[in-house]
Amino acid sequence: MVTLDLSADQKALVDLAHQFGEKEMAPHVQHHDETGEYPTEIIRKCHAVGLMNTHIPQEYGGLGLNVFDGCLIAEELSSFCSGMYTALEANGLAQAPVIVAGNDEQKKEFLAPMVEKFQLAAYCVTEAHAGSDVQGIKTNAKKDGNDYLINGSKMWITNASVADWYFVLAYTDPSQGARGMSGFIVPSKLPGVQPGKKEKNLGQRCSDTRGIMFDNVRIPARYRLGEEGEGFKIAMKAFDHTRPPVAAGAVGVARAAYQHAVRYATERKTFGVPIAKHQAISFMIAEMAMNIEAARMLVWKAAWEIDQGRRNTLYAAYAKAFAADMCNKVCTDAVQVHGGYGYSTEYPVEKLYRDSKIFQIYEGTSQIQRLIISKEIFDRK
Ligand SMILES: Cc1cc2nc3c(=O)[nH]c(=O)nc-3n(C[C@H](O)[C@H](O)[C@H](O)COP(=O)(O)OP(=O)(O)OC[C@H]3O[C@@H](n4cnc5c(N)ncnc54)[C@H](O)[C@@H]3O)c2cc1C
Numbered sequence: 001m002v003t004l005d006l007s008a009d010q011k012a013l014v015d016l017a018h019q020f021g022e023k024e025m026a027p028h029v030q031h032h033d034e035t036g037e038y039p040t041e042i043i044r045k046c047h048a049v050g051l052m053n054t055h056i057p058q059e060y061g062g063l064g065l066n067v068f069d070g071c072l073i074a075e076e077l078s079s080f081c082s083g084m085y086t087a088l089e090a091n092g093l094a095q096a097p098v099i100v101a102g103n104d105e106q107k108k109e110f111l112a113p114m115v116e117k118f119q120l121a122a123y124c125v126t127e128a129h130a131g132s133d134v135q136g137i138k139t140n141a142k143k144d145g146n147d148y149l150i151n152g153s154k155m156w157i158t159n160a161s162v163a164d165w166y167f168v169l170a171y172t173d174p175s176q177g178a179r180g181m182s183g184f185i186v187p188s189k190l191p192g193v194q195p196g197k198k199e200k201n202l203g204q205r206c207s208d209t210r211g212i213m214f215d216n217v218r219i220p221a222r223y224r225l226g227e228e229g230e231g232f233k234i235a236m237k238a239f240d241h242t243r244p245p246v247a248a249g250a251v252g253v254a255r256a257a258y259q260h261a262v263r264y265a266t267e268r269k270t271f272g273v274p275i276a277k278h279q280a281i282s283f284m285i286a287e288m289a290m291n292i293e294a295a296r297m298l299v300w301k302a303a304w305e306i307d308q309g310r311r312n313t314l315y316a317a318y319a320k321a322f323a324a325d326m327c328n329k330v331c332t333d334a335v336q337v338h339g340g341y342g343y344s345t346e347y348p349v350e351k352l353y354r355d356s357k358i359f360q361i362y363e364g365t366s367q368i369q370r371l372i373i374s375k376e377i378f379d380r381k
Pocket residue numbers: 090122123124125126128129130131132133155156157158159201209358361362363364365366367368371
């Protein structure tokens with residue numbers, strides 16, 4: 001049977017996330033946007049109420065919730081502050097390679113403790129000269145007895161300075177291209193690991209984005225995920241799990257911008273009537289509502305596919321590209337509905353507009369999503 005109705009448990013999850021956002025996030029959003037301060041205490045509380053690490057399998061102490069449920073949480077939390085939500089999302093992104101490719105010991109050592117105590121992780125793939133072109137990375141891992149020595153530097157890493165461990169993609173055999181890459185779990189406190197300065201970003205300012213240096217970092221071979229040469233596949237497979245929640249985050253931001261636009265359009269008067277009475281404004285808002293709903297359906301479909309155990313790469317790319325582009329358009333239009341006030345930091349749409357941009361960039365740009373979609377259409381025919 002097909003149904004788009006949420007179950008009672010899912011509705012309760014949505015309520016829990018919404019109440020958490022209203023009570024714990026909303027009062028602090030402006031402060032964290034203005035100062036760029038990392039929202040440690042808010043994320044700690046999120047962990048305490050069980051809205052974090054929900055996808056860690058039950059055999060490792062987690063709730064074992066599926067991707068769909070994660071998307072419901074993502075939309076709610078992100079509608080309050082996507083900068084704060086990105087800390088959680090990046091944590092889930094780092095865990096995804098361990099979930100898809102980790103062995104029992106690795107899951108026990110790195111995932112299980114995250115359920116018990118508040119810890120964070122980061123996903124380290126991008127480098128200064130290589131983002132979309134993952135094969136262009138230079139970080140390498142050389143076997144040294146029963147260890148690997150990791151050398152190189154990563155860039156634009158979310159949670160870089162707060163993570164307890166990293167997923168790191170490195171070449172073990174550069175001559176093999178993508179098949180010469182391997183994925184590693186690297187504890188962040190090891191000698192030779194050095195996060196850089198916090199980047200000053202356009203939006204999501206409380207998110208912790210930095211470069212990281214790896215200088216002869218020694219890790220035991222048992223911290224390698226899967227076999228040598230499987231790293232690229234593992235790193236990309238993680239996105240099948242995380243692109244739907246990222247897209248849900250974009251839906252959350254767009255929804256917030258839309259709600260502000262509706263409120264303002266009914267309050268603000270020009271030419272003797274609320275601006276909502278001008279068709280140019282009401283149609284702009286109608287477009288927002290329609291596209292938010294369409295994006296949410298794509299998110300749900302992408303999540304549904306992977307939760308059924310099916311390959312969802314195409315649907316995840318649809319959802320990520322559509323939701324990110326939609327979010328940017330909705331936030332731009334929400335500023336437009338507010339006129340001059342939308343351009344001011346006094347109104348929340350200004351922040352939402354800045355925050356929206358990153359959805360078209362991280363976890364694969366909107367262009368790369370289209371590349372994935374076109375490859376699926378033509379190469380898999
Ligand atoms: C705030 C923030 C947080 C991030 N967090 C993380 C993280 O936690 N971990 C991590 O590993 N990375 C992270 N990233 C990196 C992010 O994933 C990359 O920035 C992104 O993949 C783009 O890579 P790039 O910046 O090198 O741009 P480039 O790859 O140089 O792309 C530049 C432009 O060219 C376009 N382009 C490139 N190749 C093609 C092509 N073949 N066809 C069409 N267009 C193309 C791109 O779409 C883009 O518009 C983060 C980035 C930011 C800004």
